[in-house]
Amino acid sequence: MHVDEWLQAIPAVWICVLVGLVIGIESLGIPLPGEIVLVSSALLAAKGVVDPLWVGICASVGAIVGDSIGYAIGRRGGKPMFDRLGRRFPKHFGPSHIGKAERYFHRYGMWTVFFGRFVALLRILAGPLAGALRMPYWRFLVANVLGGIVWAGGTTAVIYYLGMAAEKWLRGFSWVALVVALLFGVLTTLLLRRRAARMAAEETQEPGEPVGAA
Template sequence: MHIDEWLQAVPAGWIYVTVALVIGFESLGIPLPGEIVLVSSAILSAKGVVDPVWVGVCASTGAIVGDSAGYAIGRKGGAALFERLGRRFPEHFGPRHVGKAESYFQRFGVWAVFVGRFIALLRILAGPLAGALRMPYWKFAVANVLGGIVWAGGTTAVIFYLGLVAEKWLKGFSWVGLVVAVLFGIGTTLYLKRRAASALDEGDLQGVVRGPVDV
C-alpha cells in the first residue's frame, strides 16, 4: 500500500499525527519520506479529507521540533556521531554526503539551515550538523523556525490551491489537461532538484565534520 492510499484509509486525526511525527523524525536525522507524506496530506486537504491549516501547522511543528532535537544531539555527539553513523548507514551518512552538507554550511552559514529545509540531503543533516559545527543556537533557532514554517506551510498552501485549481480546470477540459499538469510538475521538480544538487557539488569537500562553522 502506497503512502497516499494509507493516509486515505486512516482518520483525519491520525493523518495530522503522522505528518508531525514523520517530518519530525526526518528532521531529527532519521531518513524518512517526510516530503512525500507532506505532499500526500496536502493533496488530501484539497480533496476535503483534512484541513490544510492543520496539515501546515503539524508539519511546521514537526520540522521545528525535530531540527531542534537534532541540533542538541549533534552538539553533544560532534564529529564522532557522524563517524559512527557513516559506518552504519553509509548510504545516508557516508563521508561524501556529510562532506557535501558541511561544505554547504561553510559557504552559507546560517542560511544553510533555512535553505536546507528544501533539499533532501540537508533536511536530514541540517539539525545534527549545525549542532556538531557549534552554530550559535539563537541563529540556528531563527533559521529553523522560519525555514520550517516556509517549507511546510508553503508546500501545503501551494499543493492545496493547485489541487483546487486543477479540479476546476479538469472539469472543463479532458484528461489531457491532467497529463500536462503532471508532466509540468515532474519537470519542475527535477529541475529544482538538479539545481540544488549542482549547488552542493560546487562546494563539495572531502571528509567529515572538522570544526565550528563560520556564521
C-alpha cells in the first residue's frame, strides 16, 4: 500500500496530526520520511480529503517544534553525543556527515538552519547540531521559524495547486498529480544538491567564521 493510500484510510484530522508528528520527530534528529508524508498529504488535500491550510500549519508547527527540541537536545548533549551516535548509526551520523554539516554552520551560520530545511541531511541535523555548536538561540529561532514555514507551507501550497491543476485538466487520471509532484521533487532535489555541492567546493581549508555570525 502506498503512503497516500494509507493516509486516505484515516480521518482527516489525524492526517494533519500525523504530518506534524512525523516532521517533528524527523526535525529533532530521528530519520523519518517527513517530506514523503508531507507531499502525500498535500496531494490528498488536492483531492479534497483534507484541508490544505491545516496540513501546512501542522507541518510548519511540527518542523519548528521538532527543531527546537533538537536544539535543546544538542545543547545538552554537545559534541560527545554526536560521537556516540556516529558509532551506533554511521549511515546518518557518521563523521563525514557531521563534519560536512558542521562546516556549513561555521561558514553560513544561521542560514544553514534556514536552507537546511530543503536538504535531507541538514533537515535531520540542523537543530541538534546548532545546539551542540552553541549557536545563539535567538538566531536559531529566527532561522528555524522562517525555514519551517517556507519549507512546510511552501511545499504544501505548491503540491496542492499542482494537484488541483492536474485534477482540473485531466480528471480521472489521479496518477498524473503524483507524477507531477515526483518530477517537481526530483528537480528540486537535483537543484539543491548542485547548490550544496557548489557550497562545498567553495569551502577552503581555513576555519570559517563563528557559528553565531549571521
